[in-house]
Amino acid sequence: xxxxxxxxxxxxxxxxxxxxxxxxxxxxxxxxxxxxxxxxxxxxxxxxxxxxxxxxxxxxxxxxxxxxxxxxxxxxxxxxxxxx
Numbered sequence: 001x002x003x004x005x006x007x008x009x010x011x012x013x014x015x016x017x018x019x020x021x022x023x024x025x026x027x028x029x030x031x032x033x034x035x036x037x038x039x040x041x042x043x044x045x046x047x048x049x050x051x052x053x054x055x056x057x058x059x060x061x062x063x064x065x066x067x068x069x070x071x072x073x074x075x076x077x078x079x080x081x082x083x084x
Contacts, residue, residue, distance in 0.1 A: 016046055039075030 002009060010018055012030035019025050019032035024046045026033045035049045036042060040058045045051050048058030054070035054077070055063070063070050063077035070077055 022049075037075075 013019055013025035013032050014027060014030060016025050022035055023032040024035055025031075033047075036047055036058045037049055038058050038060045040048070041056060042048050042053035042058045043056075045053045047053060050058055050060055052059045052062050052070075057070045057074045059070035059075060059077060061077050065077070065079075067079045068077040069080050
């Protein structure tokens with residue numbers, strides 16, 4: 001991204017707003033990284049193209065039904081297996 005004055009580029013990032021669309025700020029390394037596709041490992045929703053990080057995976061949807069999980073089929077919500 002450009003500096004606030006518009007005269008140069010930022011050397012790193014400290015907030016999500018400092019990265020171009022499609023990227024997120026990895027504050028641990030202060031670099032903008034490409035958002036991950038469904039099925040990729042994640043910690044926070046802003047790391048994912050879909051905007052959903054569920055059960056440690058970028059998921060296509062929020063998996064908001066009581067028995068839905070994303071980890072059973074990475075990237076897709078599915079009911080938890082019987083007995084799970």
